[in-house]
Amino acid sequence: MKFIYFSLIIGFLFSCKKEGTNSDIVVSFPQTLYGTKITNKTDVRLFTNRKEIFDKAVIGNFIKNSTIFNLQENSPTDSDSIRFITQDTAVFGSSSTKLHVIKTGEQFLFYSPLTPIPVTSDTSESFFKYTAPKITLSNGGLYTNYIYVAYGDYAILDVSLLSYKLKYSGHPYTGTSTPGGETWGTMPNEFNENYVTITDTYNDTLAIQEFKITCKAK
Numbered sequence: 001m002k003f004i005y006f007s008l009i010i011g012f013l014f015s016c017k018k019e020g021t022n023s024d025i026v027v028s029f030p031q032t033l034y035g036t037k038i039t040n041k042t043d044v045r046l047f048t049n050r051k052e053i054f055d056k057a058v059i060g061n062f063i064k065n066s067t068i069f070n071l072q073e074n075s076p077t078d079s080d081s082i083r084f085i086t087q088d089t090a091v092f093g094s095s096s097t098k099l100h101v102i103k104t105g106e107q108f109l110f111y112s113p114l115t116p117i118p119v120t121s122d123t124s125e126s127f128f129k130y131t132a133p134k135i136t137l138s139n140g141g142l143y144t145n146y147i148y149v150a151y152g153d154y155a156i157l158d159v160s161l162l163s164y165k166l167k168y169s170g171h172p173y174t175g176t177s178t179p180g181g182e183t184w185g186t187m188p189n190e191f192n193e194n195y196v197t198i199t200d201t202y203n204d205t206l207a208i209q210e211f212k213i214t215c216k217a218k
Contacts, residue, residue, distance in 0.1 A: 027154045031084045033215035035076025038161075041210040044069050047196045048205040062207055068163040068186050069209050082215055084154060092148070092188075099148070108157065110148040110188075117142045126198065127164060127206060129190040148188035154217075160190045161211040169203040 046053040046062055053059060063069050084090045088101045090110060099110040109130065117134065132145040150159040165184040191208050 027087075029084055029086050031154055031217060033082045033084075033155070033157055033217050034078050035080030035213050035215050038072050038074060038076060038211055038213045040070070040072040041160075041212055042208075044207055044209045045191075046205070046207045049203070050196055052196065059207065062167075062205065063165055066165055066184065068165070068184055069207075071161065071163065071186070071209075071211050076213055080213060080215070082150075082157065082159070087154070106151050106153065108150045108152070110150070112146040112148075114143045114145055117144055127166070127192050127195040127208065128162065128187065129192045146187075149190060150188070150215075156214065156216045158212040158214050159188050161213055162187055162189045162191055163209045163211070165207045167205045 044059055044063060046059045079093055082090055082092055084101070085098070087103070090099050090101050091097060092099065092110075097112065099112055102109045102111070111132065114135070128147075130147040130149050132147055134142055134144045136142055148159070150157040152158055163184075163186045165182065167182045191210055195206070
């Protein structure tokens with residue numbers, strides 16, 4: 001799965017006062033926020049066998065030729081956007097998929113519709129901080145709601161981005177015995193620090209870097 005910015009993230013009219021402020025500004029929906037800048041929150045981090053690797057040469061060798069790290073060197077475009085249809089429904093980028101929005105204080109969680117998890121998927125988000133339960137339907141398929149996270153209000157949001165490259169030797173997420181391989185991408189989520197306690201079980205090596213993309217209403 002390879003996701004870069006909002007236009008590639010999902011394959012898949014009323015007003016209110018802005019919460020969390022003393023402002024009387026009224027936000028009218030629909031409301032579109034556009035990406036204005038990308039800021040890195042962390043350097044690239046590398047984990048394997050329950051340890052974090054700090055050797056920059058080793059880190060550089062593992063992520064060489066990857067284009068999903070150091071995103072702060074890129075500039076967002078108008079396609080990197082969030083459109084709030086209502087205060088609790090939004091779409092990302094050019095996608096037509098509607099996300100359910102839950103706002104708690106300054107935190108926004110965006111839930112995708114129930115989405116099938118491919119049997120061969122190895123990004124079952126054990127290294128994502130925000131996840132939803134996996135559900136087995138009557139057809140035997142495994143489904144989940146993908147969760148994206150941002151902070152701010154309906155006029156300006158900092159959307160969390162997590163870039164990752166995972167090299168795995170087994171298939172820890174679905175419990176199958178498919179061969180190992182590599183996967184990489186960028187998703188609007190945050191890193192689950194508890195992941196490092198299970199990497200040695202499957203001899204995984206994981207590189208991650210966290211960013212935020214600031215989106216503002218024009």
